[in-house]
Amino acid sequence: MERRTLITAALPYSNDRLHLGHLRSTYIPADIYYRYLRKRGEDAVFICATDEHGTPIAVRAEREGVTPKEIADRYHVLIKDDLEGVGCAFSIFSRTTHPIHYETTRAFFLKLYEKGFIYEKEVEQLKCPRCDRFLPDRYVEGTCPYCGYEGARGDSCDYCGRYLRPTELRNPRCIVCGEKPVVAKSKHWFFKLSAFQEELLKWLSGNEKLPVNVKNYALKWASEGLKDWDITRDMEWGVPIPVEGGEGKVIYVWFDAPIGYISATKVWAEQIGDKERWRKYWGKEGGARIVHFIGKDIIYHHAIFWPAMLMAEGSFGLPYTIIAGEYLTLEGRKMSKSRGWVISVADYLKLLEPDPLRYYLVMAAPLDRDADFSWEEFVRRYNDELVDILSNFIHRTLTLLTRYFNGKVPKPPHLTEKDLEVLSSIKAAVDKVAENLENFKFRDGLLEVMKLAHLGNKYLNDTAPWSAIKSSPERAAASLYVAVQIVRALADLICPFMPFSAKRLYKMLKLKGEPENTPWEAAKEKLPPEHELGEVKPLFKKLKSEEGEKIRRSLLPREEKQMAQVSLEEFYKAELRVGRIVKVKELGREHLYLVIKLGEVERSCVARIGGKYTREQLLGRQVVVVANIKPATIRGVRSEVMLLAAVHDGEVVLIVPEREVPEGSLVR
Secondary structure, eight states: OOOEEEEEEOOOBTTSOOBHHHIIIIIHHHHHHHHHHHHTTOEEEEEEEEBOOSHHHHHHHHHHTSOHHHHHHHHHHHHHHHHHHTTOOOSEEEETTSHHHHHHHHHHHHHHHHTTSEEEEEEEEEEETTTTEEOOGGGEEEEOTTTOOTTEESSBOTTTOOBOOGGGOEEEEETTTOOOOEEEEEEEEEEOGGGGHHHHHHHHHHOTTSOHHHHHHHHHHHHTOOOOEEOEESSSSSOBOOSTTOTTOEEOHHHHHHHHHHHHHHHHHHHTTOTTTTHHHHBGGGOOEEEEEEEGGGHHIIIIIHHHHHHHHOSBOOOSEEEEEOOEEETTEEOBTTTTBOOBHHHHHTTSOHHHHHHHHHHSSOTTSOEEEOHHHHHHHIIIIIIIIIIHHHHHHHHHHHHHHTTBOOOOSOOOHHHHHHHHHHHHHHHHHHHHHHTTOHHHHHHHHHHHHHHHHHHHHHHOHHHHHHHOHHHHHHHHHHHHHHHHHHHHHTTTTOHHHHHHHHHHHTOSSOGGGSOGGGGGOOOOTTOBOOOOOOSSOOOOHHHHHHHHHHHSOOHHHHOOOOOHHHHTTSOEEEEEEEEEEEETTTEEEEEEEETTEEEEEEESOBTTBOHHHHTTOEEEEETTSOOEEETTEEEOSEEOEEEETTEEEEOOOSSOOOTTOBOO
16 A cells, blocks of 8 residues: 655744744754655655644733734744745645634544543632633743742743643742732533553553654653643633533643644645545544654653544544654753744844755754754854865866866766766665655764765765866766766755755756656666756855854844843852762653762752763762752752753863862852
């Protein structure tokens, strides 16, 4: 049976524009995979939409004095522009305010309700006495009961990633008026998530296609025991609850949003004039592979909530796999919209072409590892790799053909063993790139493409057709014949990664059709002798230092905007002391539990440096800590001091004294 694949990219939330981190984790990898499958001639559909319900949009609308729909309308267009601007070739970019989505979500809810997987329950909710309304999700903030983070919201904690209920927050406050809320009773509807504990564990552990970062994260949460999930909210913005007694309440956005994958597929099917075609991708009988691309911050929702919902509904297929991209930092620091430390997609596209960004975000690190956007590294990769390796080889080859063979592919009178070996390498490279993309190893795939370009450069240098043309025109013809076959292969191989550049290269080679519609195996085909070339232009031009600096100043947020000034008195409130690490224990993949001796006392510390330092590197080492920070519970463990470290290009470097000093010494 023909392989059929439905690719989804996480629905961007329609209350702000996208930044580079979104592209790196989700949209660029999904687009690369879709473009690759399309070139394989497979039945593939690429689905996305804006997620337009929930409290963040309602809160923003309230603050701006407009309706939530106006906010959603505004950002749907802007987000679509951002994604299409970087080349995302969606089959459909829909909306969760589309009538088909409302219809699909209500039907989904009712089926689970009728099967007994949704039930009513009176619960305690937070209510603002001043605003005289309940405070769902983002309408309330407070301290996380698990890790002590003070900016936790009523639906989740951004620091530890826990799913929360508003009543769990310590020191809660209404975000509209700042009033301390009171507890009041309200009727809600719950999904029996707990009923799928064993089935989920079996699915998670048995699915060999799930990446390690997704499987381990989801299994950890599922193994701790799943609780039934409140899937309704006391507000008006959203899909109304389709049962009696649900007046004034809507379906929770995280129940509503993933159903958007199905409803968007329905919208697509309607637009192509085949209303029932969506069933071939979502129906169990269709046998389609459903591949979700997401950021790692929503693994919980896609690997636990969503599969359980599908299991309960019963007629839809489960995900084939879930590809979760890790975080992207900016110049070694976590991106933050509130602090302005972020680069928006729109700002980048005003200054540079999309393909160098697509290239960098793939090459910065494997998708299952955190990466960093460093301007210095971006310029280095741009000049050293895209210009000096890829563009230089292509331009040299095509320019030499124009100069010595009237812009036509020469007929080689004889090919040496080395020539044949290089031609054979082209076919091998095409297969290696495909193998990596099949396994979602996008960086490894792009590395194979660049290896082929590097081979082309070396081959040109070794054969030197510009010299051979004088003494042995036949040898020059053979050399450039082989080199142009590499160029021809690159035109197709770069297409999933850098589609705009692939189009330009197609024009230079005068290839018929469009690269995205040309079969993948065409990369193995040879340009015949006498094939005429088009106008030759550099694929990429060098980014000079003065130009790069001008762009950097325009693109990167200014440091002055990020630094809030503190008085000397405020600074001295922080008690910095030298301590010695006397115990090290792992707490998951990223966190370590440390015991640090400060003179006569020992203090616990949970530090996010797992994988950065080994136990042997840390034991007995002197470090600097904030000794009087308010204790917090992180990863279920009490942390009493904060470790100081510098972060640059994703590397963590501990702050240590220049020489040994007595433990507990004050730092001033």
